[in-house]
Amino acid sequence: MEHYSQAAPVASGQPKGEHQTGSYTGPLVIVTILFFMWGLLTSLNDVLIPHLKAVYTLTYVQAMLVQFCFFGAYFIVSLPAGMLIKKIGYQNGAVAGLTIAAAGCALFYPAATSGYTLFLIAFFVLAGGITILQVAANPYVAVLGDPRTASSRLTLTQAFNSLGTTVAPFLGGMLILAGGVLSSSDLAKFSADQLAAYNAAQATAVQGPYLALAAALLLLAILFALARLPKIADAEAAPGEAQGTFADVLKHRHLALGAVAIFLYVGGEVSIGSFLINFLGEPHVAGLTAAEASHYVGYYWMGAMIGRFIGFVVMQKVSPGKALAFNAAAVIVLVLTAIFSQGDVAKWSIVTVGLFNSIMFPTIFSMALNKLGPLTGQGSGVLCMAIVGGALVPFAQGLLADHLSLQVSFFVPAACYLFILYFGLKYANMYNEK
Incomplete structure (x- = not known):
């Protein structure tokens, strides 16, 4: 959850060029918002799992496919993400991660009318984007300012990450779960057509919130692309150093x-x-x-x-x-x-x-x-x-x-x-x- 961003590989190099004396307040605000969004998106799963379980009448094992797809992406995407970022750079990597995560959120819209399988694909795409984003964006916390205060900046960004995980269940409860889900005895009274219409209405409760999240992620991608950020170079291994x-x-x-x-x-x-x-x-x-x-x-x-x-x-x-x-x-x-x-x-x-x-x-x-x-x-x-x-x-x-x-x-x-x-x-x- 909120702390998993700490696990992302961090560049071992330093920013290229001379120390920049310009203010990094704007870029640091953007990076801090990213940490908040990671926490928010991850914690929302805890709200969506019982919702989808009720809508699609899933067993507990079937409902846990949400976490399987989400956290499986960390395992599958981490190494390719490192290779991608080595090729296109950290800033472009962060933009790519944000864009892919936005696409994952946008997939929730058609998933609401297509069934549980597309929801699972959306979770995987979303988590894949977050994984790329973490690998790319974490190093900026260290380089956006005085190296001596890097630790305090990391503490600040992690605090906002935790804030995201705290806020998400309240927002999810308000926007997604507010309508409530009928009991199985109530649903048994429905005809096949009524049941299909009811399930469709329940599923579409996620459309608005996740489209808003997709728009927010795309906006962050644009801001990150336009931000003037220091270049980060990976440290090269010393000649003869054991790998x-x-x-x-x-x-x-x-x-x-x-x-x-x-x-x-x-x-x-x-x-x-x-x-x-x-x-x-x-x-x-x-x-x-x-x-x-x-x-x-x-x-x-x-x-x-x-x-x-x-x-x-x-x-x-x-x-x-x-x-x-x-x-x-x-x-x-x-x-x-x-x-x-x-x-x-x-x-x-x-x-x-x-x-x-x-x-x-x-x-x-x-x-x-x-x-x-x-x-x-x-x-x-x-x-x-x-x-x-x-x-x-x-x-x-x-x-x-x-x-x-x-x-x-x-x-x-x-x-x-x-x-x-x-x-x-x-x-x-x-x-x-x-």
Whole structure:
């Protein structure tokens, strides 16, 4: 979700030419809006999944095809995106990513009258554009201004990314879910023609919002194309410098285990977000309508945003491994509480998971890359590919939800966080080791 933009490969070079003293305020505003849009578009999936599930009467496994197509794009498109950007440059790459993402949003319009398959294609195209955009645009955060303040600029852009993930469920609930979806007993009273007309009307609820998003992305593409941005050159390998392979990188045990942790973390987090609205709609949990439950998805992501600031302060004193282990243990307790309880206890337990998710992705990422030296780039590539967990783990939860119950299915993300707890404890003192 909001933090996945951190996983994108970042150029290792510097801007060409002399240091530019002109103001980069305008371009930085554009880049910050990009981070906001990434969060918004990714978090909207959590609203669309229960909506499409109800409209097309899907099983949970079928509904999880949304995340399979979306996060599968990260896995498939990342390497081609790097090659594309090497050929056309970072600025043109960002424009291409924005344009492709806009095309993905525009595809939602015909999908509403064509069926679920075109929706899945639209999700893949949209995520493919976002992937290219991330690979291309991330380096500009570092070069748009004084190098000494690059870290603070990244913090600012990530804050807006988190804001996007927080705002999206509220907007989606208002614009897409506001009409509500009739119960299966009500739908059973409809004739075939009435049912077809009803489903078509429900599906078209996404047309307006996604056309607006397509227009916004195209506007950003134009602004990015016209912006005066510094040229970024990739660092060339020194003569005779060893070029590591993925196999070389995976010999580093902490990197290999870190890749597994990223896979399971993204998978667990995406699963919880994907099933949250349906879980809160269960009569013995909260009995909320989809529109009402979408607000709690917003609170879930708001917790992640707040947790980042808390984590920033706490981790000045506490080792990353210990902080990671503590947060993973807290999530396990919260998820198990949600499984074995009802009412407000179950509701707030699952929503509070977002607060403890906050630091996990960047912490695992940085721990896994620790002391890799010249293999850092390849290690980052391995971790980027591990994001495919967001495409696969929700399937496992969907299978459990279809064959047992939705509440029991949350054992899947709980098991994912169990490995993250192990990873944090195993490397709790890694930064103290010489």
